[in-house]
Amino acid sequence: MKITMAHGxxxxxxxxxxxxxxxxxxxxxxxxxxxxxxxxxxSGRIAVTTDSFVVNPIFFPGGDxxxxxxxxxxNDLLMSGAQPKYLTxxxxxxxxxxxxxxxxxxxxxxxxxxxxxxxIVAGDTKVIEGNGGVYINTAGVGFVPEGxxxxxxxxxxxxxxxxxxxxxxxxxxxxxxxxGIENQILSDCAPLGEMxxxxxxxxxxxxxxxxxxxxxxxxxxxxxAVSSDCCVExxxxxxxxxxxxxxxxxxxxxxxxxxxxEGKMTAVVAGEDAPLALECMKKSRYGENAAIIGHISQKEKxxxxxxxxxxxxxxxxxxxxxxxxxxC
Amino acid sequence: MKITMAHGxxxxxxxxxxxxxxxxxxxxxxxxxxxxxxxxxxSGRIAVTTDSFVVNPIFFPGGDxxxxxxxxxxNDLLMSGAQPKYLTxxxxxxxxxxxxxxxxxxxxxxxxxxxxxxxIVAGDTKVIEGNGGVYINTAGVGFVPEGxxxxxxxxxxxxxxxxxxxxxxxxxxxxxxxxGIENQILSDCAPLGEMxxxxxxxxxxxxxxxxxxxxxxxxxxxxxAVSSDCCVExxxxxxxxxxxxxxxxxxxxxxxxxxxxEGKMTAVVAGEDAPLALECMKKSRYGENAAIIGHISQKEKxxxxxxxxxxxxxxxxxxxxxxxxxxC
Numbered sequence: 001m002k003i004t005m006a007h008g009x010x011x012x013x014x015x016x017x018x019x020x021x022x023x024x025x026x027x028x029x030x031x032x033x034x035x036x037x038x039x040x041x042x043s044g045r046i047a048v049t050t051d052s053f054v055v056n057p058i059f060f061p062g063g064d065x066x067x068x069x070x071x072x073x074x075n076d077l078l079m080s081g082a083q084p085k086y087l088t089x090x091x092x093x094x095x096x097x098x099x100x101x102x103x104x105x106x107x108x109x110x111x112x113x114x115x116x117x118x119x120i121v122a123g124d125t126k127v128i129e130g131n132g133g134v135y136i137n138t139a140g141v142g143f144v145p146e147g148x149x150x151x152x153x154x155x156x157x158x159x160x161x162x163x164x165x166x167x168x169x170x171x172x173x174x175x176x177x178x179x180g181i182e183n184q185i186l187s188d189c190a191p192l193g194e195m196x197x198x199x200x201x202x203x204x205x206x207x208x209x210x211x212x213x214x215x216x217x218x219x220x221x222x223x224x225a226v227s228s229d230c231c232v233e234x235x236x237x238x239x240x241x242x243x244x245x246x247x248x249x250x251x252x253x254x255x256x257x258x259x260x261x262e263g264k265m266t267a268v269v270a271g272e273d274a275p276l277a278l279e280c281m282k283k284s285r286y287g288e289n290a291a292i293i294g295h296i297s298q299k300e301k302x303x304x305x306x307x308x309x310x311x312x313x314x315x316x317x318x319x320x321x322x323x324x325x326x327x328c
Numbered sequence: 329m330k331i332t333m334a335h336g337x338x339x340x341x342x343x344x345x346x347x348x349x350x351x352x353x354x355x356x357x358x359x360x361x362x363x364x365x366x367x368x369x370x371s372g373r374i375a376v377t378t379d380s381f382v383v384n385p386i387f388f389p390g391g392d393x394x395x396x397x398x399x400x401x402x403n404d405l406l407m408s409g410a411q412p413k414y415l416t417x418x419x420x421x422x423x424x425x426x427x428x429x430x431x432x433x434x435x436x437x438x439x440x441x442x443x444x445x446x447x448i449v450a451g452d453t454k455v456i457e458g459n460g461g462v463y464i465n466t467a468g469v470g471f472v473p474e475g476x477x478x479x480x481x482x483x484x485x486x487x488x489x490x491x492x493x494x495x496x497x498x499x500x501x502x503x504x505x506x507x508g509i510e511n512q513i514l515s516d517c518a519p520l521g522e523m524x525x526x527x528x529x530x531x532x533x534x535x536x537x538x539x540x541x542x543x544x545x546x547x548x549x550x551x552x553a554v555s556s557d558c559c560v561e562x563x564x565x566x567x568x569x570x571x572x573x574x575x576x577x578x579x580x581x582x583x584x585x586x587x588x589x590e591g592k593m594t595a596v597v598a599g600e601d602a603p604l605a606l607e608c609m610k611k612s613r614y615g616e617n618a619a620i621i622g623h624i625s626q627k628e629k630x631x632x633x634x635x636x637x638x639x640x641x642x643x644x645x646x647x648x649x650x651x652x653x654x655x656c
Contacts (some may be wrong), residue, residue: 004650005650005653006492006649007635007651008382008598008653008654009542009647009649009651009652009653010541010542010543010547010647010651010655011542011547011586011646011647011648011650011651012645012646012648012649012651013541013648013649013650014542014543015646020542033479033481033550034402034478034480034555035407035408036377036405036406036407036537036538036539037376037377037404037405037408037410037468037470038375038376038377038408039373039374039375039408039409039410039472040373040374040376041374042370042371042372042374042471043370043372044369044370044374045367045368045369045370045371046367046368046369046374046469047365047366047367047368048365048366048368048414048416048449048450048469049364049365049366049416049450050416050417050418050420050450050451050452050465050467050535051418051452052419052420052452052454052465053454054336054420054455056457072407073449075364076365077364077365079363079364079365080364080366080367081365081367082367086376088376088377088378088467089378090378090418091378091380091381092380092382092420092463093464097524113340119552120453122374122376122377122467123378124378124379124380124465126380126381126382126463126654127382127653128382128461128463128654133456135420135454135463137378137418137420137452138425139378139416139418139465139467140365140492141374141376141381141469142365143370144367150361152362152363159615169616175408193377201467209364211364212337214337214338214339214342215337215338215339215342219338219339222469223362228360246442258339260338262497266537281603286636306340308539311600315373317340318339318340318343319337319338319339319607320339320459321334321337321338321339321340321341321342322334322339322341323337323338323339324332324334325336325337325455326336326454326456327338
């Protein structure tokens with residue numbers, strides 16, 4: 001079935017679409033109440049976040065826009081030290097989209113939400129003119145335990161910097177799909193709850209966390225350097241990059257430091273806790289290639305210094321100008 | 329300045345756009361932390377909702393997509409008996425949009441959020457190809473006081489049905505703008521917090537509430553009839569419709585019962601409380617034309633019966649087929 005403007009008019013066609021595809025896949029007691037808002041148990045401290053997903057193509061090696069839309073928001077909650085609880089999802093569907101595609105997307109969201117332990121409690125569907133595109137916004141609510149305080153502004157001299165695995169995979173997978181290049185690169189799109197929980201339970205003193213998305217690792221670490229008014233020192237030969245992505249980047253002149261992932265995180269932790277944090281990451285799902293990649297100093301405040309394998313030093317800025325459009 | 333794909337790539341252009349327009353207008357301490365999630369005080373029971381806005385045109389008589397995006401989500405929270413607290417907003421901007429328009433939209437959102445008493449705590453900006461269109465998703469979190477229990481499924485025989493003012497104004501304003509018809513019809517787009525609070529403080533026993541949006545009053549009341557397995561009996565000559573909208577509908581063959589508002593609500597309250605509820609609505613901002621329009625019975629379960637001025641009876645279905653596309 002092709003989606004038409006009638007599916008967005010708020011009448012019977014809209015109800016039918018929601019019932020047949022979204023409510024059925026996201027099936028839960030809260031959503032099935034179909035009220036204007038979901039009333040759910042709260043907590044004394046909550047985390048709230050939102051992200052829209054406009055990735056092109058909507059199905060790509062290693063994932064799809066649905067999986068991405070759950071991972072992105074769940075990971076944003078986790079990075080603030082929150083336990084992800086509730087998601088909302090707003091679909092903006094272009095006329096001409098296929099209901100079969102929406103079905104696959106919804107099933108993928110449901111499966112990822114289940115893995116991540118979140119419930120989709122509210123949704124909305126709109127239809128616009130166009131050529132079958134699909135855009136998804138998810139917003140998330142998580143509970144923040146007492147005493148948890150994680151922020152880009154809390155990095156201090158002596159802290160260690162880790163990354164949870166290979167850089168650039170999502171970016172390289174999307175770009176490959178868009179250029180019709182066949183290779184073995186898969187998007188790393190994944191929810192990082194197990195990894196964060198593992199570090200928290202082990203008592204790792206986490207100062208700052210970010211998932212590495214648009215703009216890549218350099219952009220994220222630049223935020224840490226600026227927010228904490230510190231220097232992030234990185235060693236280039238410690239940065240984990242897979243052989244296929246290294247080859248892909250060499251071919252196209254891309255830098256993995258500015259390429260987005262969707263299932264990787266960077267963490268700044270107390271220096272002494274770095275080996276423990278690394279162990280937690282490595283034993284978690286999606287963390288086997290984690291690495292300690294550098295440390296925090298006062299050398300050049302607000303900047304990232306990269307030591308190259310031949311002993312040179314480069315200052316890394318955040319991403320400037322045009323990255324890959326519609327990567328997430 | 330024209331928005332380009334670079335504004336969506338997650339690098340410096342994205343940061344600049346967010347800082348210059350969104351962060352400046354939505355200026356608050358939580359948002360300015362610029363973390364992946366906003367960590368804010370919570371509550372034991374929360375309401376969560378989301379809506380995407382794709383209205384066309386984005387500026388229309390009586391409002392704009394920004395005002396609409398705040399009112400829509402705030403009203404959805406209110407309709408569940410929640411006190412609206414936090415909003416997130418996700419912008420999907422088509423290449424070619426003017427930054428001046430985004431500025432107006434952001435200012436309008438900020439002003440409406442201020443009136444509604446909500447804080448915009450998280451945001452996201454994406455850019456897609458296109459012709460300058462703007463789409464906004466807002467999600468909202470509200471606190472639900474103990475003991476509050478409002479649901480479409482709680483309507484009972486003897487309850488009264490009210491509507492807070494003239495029907496069809498938003499729909500008529502959007503359609504007029506799109507057709508280039510000049511008239512005095514303004515969108516009724518408004519946040520309904522004062523009205524709901526007034527009823528709650530007066531102790532009105534509210535069973536169900538809904539804002540009257542896509543699909544119009546008939547679609548909303550049809551939900552009540554189905555969810556509560558009851559009959560909604562309406563008297564046509566009690567339905568408030570302004571003279572200009574009446575004229576507009578006559579001209580175009582439209583039915584105000586299926587036309588969306590964005591600043592009107594319908595409430596089902598205990599029959600004895602109907603006069604008090606009406607008084608509360610009428611003395612509130614945006615409620616001067618409120619009316620008691622019918623009652624709940626067991627006559628035809630799951631249906632709406634409309635008594636016409638000449639004594640006839642019509643069964644009203646929900647909106648079927650194509651309503652006005654992109655009305656919100």
